[in-house]
Amino acid sequence: MQQDIIIVGGGMVGLSLALMLAKAKIGVKLLEAIKYPNYDDANLAPYHSSFDARNSALSRRSVQIYQELGLWDALQEHATPILQVDITEQGSFGKARLRAEQEKVESFGQVIENAWLGRVLLTQVRQQPLIDLIDGVQVTALTQNEDFASIEAIRGEETLTLNAKLVIAADGRDSFCRKALGIGASVHDYDQVAIVTTVQTSKPHGHVGFERFSHLGPLALLPLPGEYRRSVVWPVKKGTEDEWLGEENDQHFLDALQETYGDRAGKFQKTGKRFCFPLSQVLAEKQAIGRVVLMGNAAHTIHPVAGQGFNLCMRDAYVLLRYLTEQQAKNADLGDAEMLLEYEKSRLKDQQRVIKFCDSVVRGFSNQNPFLKIIRNTGLLAFETIPGIKPLVANYAMGLKA
Ligand SMILES: Cc1cc2nc3c(=O)[nH]c(=O)nc-3n(C[C@H](O)[C@H](O)[C@H](O)COP(=O)(O)OP(=O)(O)OC[C@H]3O[C@@H](n4cnc5c(N)ncnc54)[C@H](O)[C@@H]3O)c2cc1C
Structure with missing residues (x-):
């Protein structure tokens, strides 16, 4: 079977990109290895695939993209705006603060439950006639020639062979x-x-x-729907996770949060089940080759320290969409290798800035050397006092300046 576009991987990026393409009247076949759930009201947003226990901080730009797709009203139900960001280091006096009001924006972004994001995206994809979704299908071979890219995939006992003008690999x-x-x-x-x-x-x-940067790792606490609920992402040393996981460690975990945050959030009263995710940076050496383009984590996986990974992927997807829409309007080849290379080139600056920033923050704040602590403190103070720096950082964080 010959298609125009196949997306491999229906995680956060694959589903979002499929919806962007469909909105632009470009049909797509989407292949996902995991069998998606059927939603019912008893279990509003079950965890699955990449739609797990995580909450994502969506930048203003990502929110705008979902608004353009007409999805924001449904997403908002499980999202909450970030109106202020405080950055501090345990045991230091420096503090950096960004306020939405001061930066004259309605919010810096929104925190959303991944599982709810998954439900909304998947429900839309299932209703969209221009998206042919096949789940429970594992891609096991990918080759290409001048005319098309060819995929082999296994679904149960069946082997599918599919050819496409363009393959978008969003397979993590x-x-x-x-x-x-x-x-x-x-x-x-x-x-x-x-x-x-x-x-x-x-x-x-x-x-x-x-x-909050602490000796255990950089702890992020983000607001969630419900005035008293907060999302925790706490990168800790590999090998120490058993200390934090499991119901028997609930109180130990709450105590550690309390010690690290002090009383800024009041008392840490209850914790949900903890999940753990290994952290690495994986950067593809090329993002476009022939008729295949890498998207999402397949192209660049970064540390979640500043909540930028998915937001960066959304900006990539949006730019790719622009290139593909132009090709479609010209009736040109959607898998044109030159066009894909141009797409890749156009994204490098934004990608490298975000990748470098997240990596430097992790490395810069991991070292407990007292001299480096003083430098970090000075940096946080400078952030508070140097004119013009806050709007610049805020614009980058919101994804409005690429
Ligand atoms: C703890 C944590 C917190 C984060 N918080 C934020 C945040 O606040 N803000 C932010 O912007 N980003 C955040 N991120 C980053 C964000 O989660 C990722 O950028 C995003 O999940 C990437 O999605 P993806 O679709 O590219 O990959 P994935 O989510 O990995 O999806 C890949 C999909 O491909 C499928 N697949 C794989 N192989 C095959 C195959 N052979 N055939 C068919 N299908 C296949 C998989 O089943 C999967 O569904 C965070 C990351 C972590 C780890």
Whole structure:
């Protein structure tokens, strides 16, 4: 069977991009390895695939894209705005604060439950006639020639062979497609795992997002729907995760949060189940080759320290959409290799800035050397006092300046 476009991987990026393409009247076949759930009202948003226990901080730009897709009204139900961001380091006096009001924006972004994002995206995809979704199908071969890219995939006992003008590989950090095409990747293991959960505090969150650098790792606390619920992402040293996971460690975990945050959030009263995610940076050496383009984590997986990974992927997807819409309008080849290389080139600056920023923050704040602590403190103070720096950083964080 010959298609125009096949997307491999129906995670956050694959589903979002499929909806962008469909909105632009470009049909697509979407292949996802995991069998998606059927939603019912008893279990509003079950965890599955990449729609797990995590909450994502969506930048203003990502929110705008979902608004353009007409999805924001449905997403908003499980999202909450960030009106202030506080950055501090445990044991230091420096503090950086960004306020939406001061920067004259309605919010810096919105925190959304991934599982709810999954439900809304998937429901839309299932209703969209221009998207042919096949789940429970594992892509096992990818080759290409001048005229088309060819995929083999296994669904149960059945083997599917599909050809397409363009293959978009959105199959995650360990991308099968990337490997099948012989594209190398530079890998840096941060030797950390992110502990992820939801907690309840005695003080309302007031729509404030906290990033607190501690000797255990950079702890992010983000506001969630419900005044007292907050999302926790806490990267800690790999190998120490057993100390934090499991119901028997609930109190120990709450105590550690309390010690690290002090009383800014009041008392940490309750914790949900903790999940853990290994953290590494994986950067593909090429993002476009022939008729295949890598998207999402398959192209660049970064540390979640500043909540930028998915937002960067959304900006990539949006730019790719622009190139494909232009090709479609000209009735030109959607898998044109030159066009894909141009797309890749156009995205490098934004990608490298975000990748470098997140990596430097992790490395810069991991070192507990007292001299470096003073430098970090000076940096946080400078952030507060140097005119013009806040709007610049805020615009980058919101994804409005690429
Ligand atoms: C703890 C944590 C917190 C984060 N918080 C934020 C945040 O606040 N803000 C932000 O912007 N980003 C955040 N990120 C980053 C964000 O989660 C990722 O950028 C995003 O999940 C990437 O999605 P993806 O669709 O590219 O990959 P994935 O989610 O990995 O999806 C890949 C999909 O491909 C499928 N697949 C794989 N192989 C095959 C195959 N052979 N055949 C068919 N299908 C296949 C998989 O089943 C999967 O569904 C965070 C990351 C972590 C780890």
